[in-house]
Amino acid sequence: MIIDAHSHVHDPVHDHLALLDEAGVDRAVLFGTRPHPERATDLASFRREMSVLDETIGGRSGGAAGYRAAWQELDAACAAHPDRFIGFGKVRLDVGAEQIAEDVEREVVGRGFRGIGELTPPPDEAGRVEPVLRAAADHGGLPVVVHGFAPTTAGDLATLAGLARRHPAVPLVVSQLGGLNWLTAVELARETPNMYLELSTAHLVFAVRLAIDEVPERTLFGSDAPYGDPVLARATVERVTRPGELRDRVLGGNLAELLGL
Numbered sequence: 552m553i554i555d556a557h558s559h560v561h562d563p564v565h566d567h568l569a570l571l572d573e574a575g576v577d578r579a580v581l582f583g584t585r586p587h588p589e590r591a592t593d594l595a596s597f598r599r600e601m602s603v604l605d606e607t608i609g610g611r612s613g614g615a616a617g618y619r620a621a622w623q624e625l626d627a628a629c630a631a632h633p634d635r636f637i638g639f640g641k642v643r644l645d646v647g648a649e650q651i652a653e654d655v656e657r658e659v660v661g662r663g664f665r666g667i668g669e670l671t672p673p674p675d676e677a678g679r680v681e682p683v684l685r686a687a688a689d690h691g692g693l694p695v696v697v698h699g700f701a702p703t704t705a706g707d708l709a710t711l712a713g714l715a716r717r718h719p720a721v722p723l724v725v726s727q728l729g730g731l732n733w734l735t736a737v738e739l740a741r742e743t744p745n746m747y748l749e750l751s752t753a754h755l756v757f758a759v760r761l762a763i764d765e766v767p768e769r770t771l772f773g774s775d776a777p778y779g780d781p782v783l784a785r786a787t788v789e790r791v792t793r794p795g796e797l798r799d800r801v802l803g804g805n806l807a808e809l810l811g812l
Contacts (some may be wrong), residue, residue: 552812554637554803555579555781556749557669557696557726557773560624562587567776568635574781577803580773581628581636582669582696583621589777608671608698618643622658629664637810639696640664644672648682655686659693665810668696669726677707677714684718692720694809700730700752708732712739715746722809727751727775733758740766747809750801751775751784760791763801772802 558579561567566589571579586604591597621641629638640659642651659667667687672679680697687693697703697711708729715723724747729736733753740746740762748766751773753759763770774784785802792798806812 552577552803552807553785554772554806554812555774555776555784556724556771556806557751558582558776558781559584559778560587560621560628561589561777562624564628564631568632570776570781571635574774574785576781576785578635578637579776579781580639580666580696580806581625582639583618583625583641585617585621587777608700609673609702622662626662637666638662638664639666639668639694641668641670642683644670644679644683648685651682652686652689655683655690655693660690666694666696668694668724669698670696671698672707674702674704675706677703677710680711681714681717684714684721684723687721688718692722694722694724694747696724696726696749698727699725699732699736699749700727703730703732705732705735708736708739712743712746715743719745721745722747724749724771726773728753728758728762733762737762737765740769747771747805749773750788751779753787756787756791759787763788763791763797767797767800768805770801771806 553576555576559582586600588600591600629636642654687695722745726749728750740748747769748762749771750759752775772788774781
């Protein structure tokens with residue numbers, strides 16, 4: 552089974568399904584989203600969507616209304632295509648620990664999602680993720696995915712590794728291979744048994760090769776669609792691996808094992 556470990560709701564959803572079919576991807580982890588760059592038709596509309604992305608990855612959530620809209624889109628896509636999408640639910644980090652625990656129970660577990668994410672704490676404030684890890688542990692160790700590209704810092708990655716070691720029952724996935732701090736991310740993952748690396752948007756093929764070599768059982772093929780392309784992301788993994796067990800694990804086996812599929 553080929554599983555894309557990182558994608559966001561597309562509008563329309565059938566465009567996403569076409570991308571997965573073209574890439575030979577069986578299923579995809581699906582995150583809710585406020586920005587929709589795939590809707591853009593020109594530079595001005597693309598800038599508008601990317602300004603929403605900047606708010607999101609900068610830790611500015613847009614409030615409860617923005618979350619509700621993203622949850623509804625995610626619910627609809629997963630309900631319409633349960634054979635293709637594996638839903639992960641995002642929760643707010645700008646509320647108290649008790650509210651976070653309630654949101655995980657209601658908005659993630661209650662909706663039948665398989666994990667939590669993609670979380671976007673403000674830069675240098677990755678410690679805000681800890682109440683989510685506690686809640687994830689209370690529900691059997693739900694996987695938690697945290698944004699890894701800019702504005703996430705090397706310090707944030709170190710904080711996340713420390714939190715992962717403090718909550719060993721929770722798989723903590725750093726997305727986008729840690730962005731420009733990919734070497735730090737690989738080093739930290741190598742030392743942290745429950746820290747996983749999702750490989751989308753890597754700038755260097757060598758970074759993908761090194762990550763797979765160092766943590767072969769905790770690296771996950773992902774595209775970050777619509778920002779990345781499943782065909783290209785799969786080709787990158789296949790470029791740096793040989794046919795066989797290792798490639799199969801990275802392209803889906805590791806995540807299938809993590810999620811009990």
